[in-house]
Every structure is written in C-alpha cells, then in structure tokens.
Amino acid sequence: MKIKSHKLFHSDGLQVKFKRSPNQSSAVINPRFLVMHYTAGSSAESSINWLINPKAKASAHIVIGRDGSIVQLVDFNRKAWHAGKSHWRGVNGLNSYSIGIELDNPGLLQGSSGNWKTAWGKPVSDNEVLEQKSSFGKIKGWHTYTELQLEVAAEVSLAIVRHYNIEEVIGHDDISPGRKNDPGAAFPMSTFQNLAAGRSSDESDNIFQTSTALNIRKGPGTEYDKFTEVSPLPKGTNLSVIESHGIWRKVDVIDVINNEMDIVGWVHGRYLS
Structure with missing residues (x-):
C-alpha cells in the first residue's frame, strides 16, 4: 500500500474509501507513534458512523473491518481524537504525536467458556x-x-511506518494503562512492534510451519487471488521461505496438499512458526 498527500492508496493506485470525520483538530502533526485500538462496537459500519458523528468527539485515522475493508477518516498529518488522556516515553497527549488505527472487534467479552457474549449480549x-487467565485466576x-x-492491518501499518518513519507501534493500553484495554490479548502486538523495529516477522530460520490454517496467494498482498485448490494451507504445513516482501513471504510448500505438489505462493509472515 502507498501513502500520497497523507491519504492511503491500494497498491493498484486506487484510494482507500475516505469518510471525513469532523472530530479532528486543525493542527498539523508529525507522527512519531502508531497506536492500535479495537472499536468495542457491534460492526465496522456502526463504529465508523459514530466516529464521523460530531456528538462522538472521537475519531481515528483508519478503521479496519473484520472482512479486511478499510475506511480512512482523517488525513495522517492531522490530529485525530483517538488516544484521550495518554502518556508514553515522556510524551503527554499522544493525539498530537500519533496515528490511530481502529480494528472492528468487541474486545473483552462477558461470561465464561461455552457462554461468551459481547457487552451487548451477542453470543x-x-x-x-x-481465553486468558488473570493473575487472580479468573x-x-x-x-x-x-x-x-490482521493481514490488512499489517499492510496498512507497514505503509504508515515506512512513510512517516514511525518510532514505535503501541497499544491504547500502553499509553492509557488502567483506563483502556485495547487492542487486547488477542492482538499480535509483537509482530506489529517489529514493523517499526525494522523486522517484519518473528522468524529467524528458513524452514517453517503454518501456525493456523493459512491462505496462500498469487502475490504479496490481500488484493491477489488465493490458490483455491490448496488454500487455506492446513495448520502444521511445512514450507520454506524463498523471498520476503514487507510482511509477506514467498514460500515453497514442502508438503503435498490436496494431491498438489510444487506449490509456490505468498503467505502472511505472522502465521509462520
């Protein structure tokens, strides 16, 4: 993905959908940090509608849906209202120093195993x-x-990190501890932190296994088609990495999948172990 005039574009040159939020300051910022959030809403659409409502007094630069859809609400060089009262590494008020990404996710759930529900009661x-055990055993x-x-979020984040020379990727819970929980334990924060640290995944060797059922594509990005005959690759598939492109890995699949051999394609590096 690419950034032009502080707006996000797909690699094919098409601009990401833009719905301007009135909830922003006129101040121009030079972002140092990228802050990850979850919306705690019922859908990406409902969260976007709220963030462009003047009554919300809140916004973010980007919202990413569970289907990988992307909507930009604020130019990247403008101060969005996503961080609130916040502090990080000697900096107060992170809105003035950061870009905020919201991911559609209800966050912390209510109930227990077999009976989990969102805050509004959806099973x-x-x-x-x-499931995560707290220090108190709960x-x-x-x-x-x-x-x-997550694939799309990593692509967007990498584009932002590179364009603005972002120092660090952090969570809302990092900058507002005790007040905020997002992006939560289900978010692979270490992978995103590595984007700013100059590393695009956690691997160090050339031979890997898929850590989950994993789509394999014809190119390094979600805009490329999947290999439908073999995608997704089963969890535990053995493969070797032969090329890197940002967060994506071109791989040679070692195992035979659905009677297919000599499979070469692109997978997201987050899901290799």
Missing part, C-alpha cells in the same frame, strides 16, 4: 475466543481478530 462461539475472554483483518 460468541468459543472458537472465536482467546478467565478472561477476548474476541479474536480475523486472519484477513
């Missing part, structure tokens, strides 16, 4: 929940992000 299947449930959503 959530156990296979979409990351089990918390976090709604997981979708594979496509």
Whole structure:
C-alpha cells in the first residue's frame, strides 16, 4: 500500500474509501507513534458512523473491518481524537504525536467458556475466543481478530511506518494503562512492534510451519487471488521461505496438499512458526 498527500492508496493506485470525520483538530502533526485500538462496537459500519458523528468527539485515522475493508477518516498529518488522556516515553497527549488505527472487534467479552457474549449480549462461539487467565485466576475472554483483518492491518501499518518513519507501534493500553484495554490479548502486538523495529516477522530460520490454517496467494498482498485448490494451507504445513516482501513471504510448500505438489505462493509472515 502507498501513502500520497497523507491519504492511503491500494497498491493498484486506487484510494482507500475516505469518510471525513469532523472530530479532528486543525493542527498539523508529525507522527512519531502508531497506536492500535479495537472499536468495542457491534460492526465496522456502526463504529465508523459514530466516529464521523460530531456528538462522538472521537475519531481515528483508519478503521479496519473484520472482512479486511478499510475506511480512512482523517488525513495522517492531522490530529485525530483517538488516544484521550495518554502518556508514553515522556510524551503527554499522544493525539498530537500519533496515528490511530481502529480494528472492528468487541474486545473483552462477558461470561465464561461455552457462554461468551459481547457487552451487548451477542453470543460468541468459543472458537472465536482467546481465553486468558488473570493473575487472580479468573478467565478472561477476548474476541479474536480475523486472519484477513490482521493481514490488512499489517499492510496498512507497514505503509504508515515506512512513510512517516514511525518510532514505535503501541497499544491504547500502553499509553492509557488502567483506563483502556485495547487492542487486547488477542492482538499480535509483537509482530506489529517489529514493523517499526525494522523486522517484519518473528522468524529467524528458513524452514517453517503454518501456525493456523493459512491462505496462500498469487502475490504479496490481500488484493491477489488465493490458490483455491490448496488454500487455506492446513495448520502444521511445512514450507520454506524463498523471498520476503514487507510482511509477506514467498514460500515453497514442502508438503503435498490436496494431491498438489510444487506449490509456490505468498503467505502472511505472522502465521509462520
């Protein structure tokens, strides 16, 4: 993805959908940090509608849906209202120093295993929940992000990190501890932090396994078609990495998948272990 005049564009040159939010300051910023959030809303559409409502007095630069859809609300060089009261590494008021990305996700759930629900009562299947034991022994449930959503979020983040020379990718919970929980335990923060640290994934060797069922595509990005005969690759598929492009890895699949051999394609580096 690319950034032109502080707006986000797909690699094919088409601009990402833009819905300007009135909830922003006229101040021009030079962003140093990228802050990740979850919306805690019922859908990307409802969250976007709220963030462009003047009554909200809140906004973010980007919202990413569970289906990988992207909507930009504020130019990247303008001060959005996403961080609130915040502090990080000697800096107060992160709105003036950061770009904010919101991911459609209800966040911390209510209930327990077999009976997880959102804050507004919508049931959530156990296979979409990351259970985490607190220091007091209580089990918390976090709604997981979708594979496509995280793929797109990483692409967007990498474009922002490179264009603005971002120093660090951080969570809302980092800059407002005790007040905010997002993006939560289900978000792979270390992978996103590595984008700013000059590393695009956690791997160090050339031979890997897929850590989940993983789509394999014809090019390094979600805009490229999947290999429908073999995608997704099953969890535990053995493969070797032969090329890198940002957060994407071109791989040679070692295993035979659906009677297919010599499979070469692109996968998201986050899901290799």
